[in-house]
Amino acid sequence: MKVTFRTLFLLIVIFQFLSCNKSKTETAIKSSVSKDSIKESKLAVNNPVKEDFSFPVDSTLPVKIIQLETFHNDEIEENYDKKTWFGLFKNKNDYSLSETKVFFKRVNDPVIDDNEEDKTGWEVSASVKDTCVILIEKLPYFIDGNILSVKIPENIYPEESFKFNFKGIEYTLFATGKKKKESPDSDWIIVSDYKLYLRTVVDGKETKELLVAKKNFDDQMIRMIFGGDLDDDNKLDLIIDTASHYNASSPTLYLSKPAEKGKAIKPVGVFTTVGC
Template sequence: MKIICRILLLLMVSFQFGCDKTKAEVKSIKNPKGAATKEVITENTTTEIDDYSFPVDSLLKVNLLLTEVFHGDEVDPNLQKKIWFGLFKNGDNYSFSKISVSINQAYDPIIDEEEGEKTGWEVSTTAKDTCVVLVEKLPGFADHTVEFVKIPEYIYPKENLEFQFLGSQYKLYATGEKKKENPDSDWWVVTDYKLYLKTIINGKEVVELLAAKESFEDRMIRIIFAGDIDGDGKLDLIIDTSSHYNTSSLTLYLSKSADKHKIIKPVGIFTSVGC
């Protein structure tokens, strides 16, 4: 029964992310308690895309991993042979450093019927600090203490957030539609969602699209981390870009990988499902 559930879910997720929709499927998103109040957007944006499927997962070639147990089809054990760097959290501080990664077969509590079965893969490191993400080595990566900025996890449509980071002024803002499921509900219905990042480069205003989703299935775009991961003194981001409640799509955006006169670029994604 678990295997049937797993197959059906994968088919459902595949359809959701791989097909063009002609009609928005309206679902509700819970409004987290204590969310920061942000300004209402009154500006118009000139950056548009033709659909609501961004970033495109297949174009993100940098390998990412997390330190957990995953289903057998979610992790390639050959990735153990690559050189890895990890973003680690220790108290209120973050660091980025080279680390050894192990990938071993493990019991998958969702799929395996017997405790002796080991169809899953466990990703682990020798680090004692909390691992936020593992990134395969890219040119210029080096061990360093990571500067970061605390920002809200969620930016809803018609909200924006301005902040400074390492001498630069940034603005995160979102477009789309947001309404309550009903007047007494704590759940929001979010559709036609786009998340943008704005800053000034060489005296010119630059706007970058970060994520776009037509609708959500009890999920919301969530900002995991904001700071200088690649060590170039500019903002990098980690965002969960999934739109389905049972799927996580941890996406890494690096400023050093961006094209000339651009702010940031999505480079890698790690997707996993629950059951």
């Protein structure tokens, strides 16, 4: 009888020991999953945007891009009429890229000019009548014709992500930073320490690149303008308005072909303008 009781006691101890180990293992797994799910949002806390840091830096982007509007004198360079331009055009949900004749005309700038007779402003127009998204100076790998595009959200706020597949490559756009409501009953979100990233997975190999970084915003938010293949290499290119102020516009061109080895994309051009 004593032997039987002792055996039973040992079995209970062993069972409790195994149960304890199993519980610890499950807890560790759950903890690991939880950490992975919030790792991206914690990047902003561990690596906040410095007060003077902004990315990309306009002065480092060599490719010239413009839009079809009227601009201040210093926003259009004198030699622009000598360049060959390609226009990105949108017709309903389809996009095309084509060489386009662009015209530059001096016009009155109501914000700057003192008199109606003064003409310091620039009016930019094009021969193609379709809706023009952007004009880009001719690059060696541009080809006339329709281009494939992908629909992506206009805004990606901190702790949000958008995963998609484009031409067999897996991409994820995700953002880190801080966000809060302007007031408890407001729909307006205040964003700071913002960083937008692009994660790319090709044949199981992952790369992650910073697209935009802004410390603060003034009634403005980073806006996605276009996603698709502009440089004819079957990889994603982007156009993003990277302005952080409501009175500014900064459509920025990101191309995959000029990217450094091991990278998926690179900012190459920007057109920054102010309204008044």
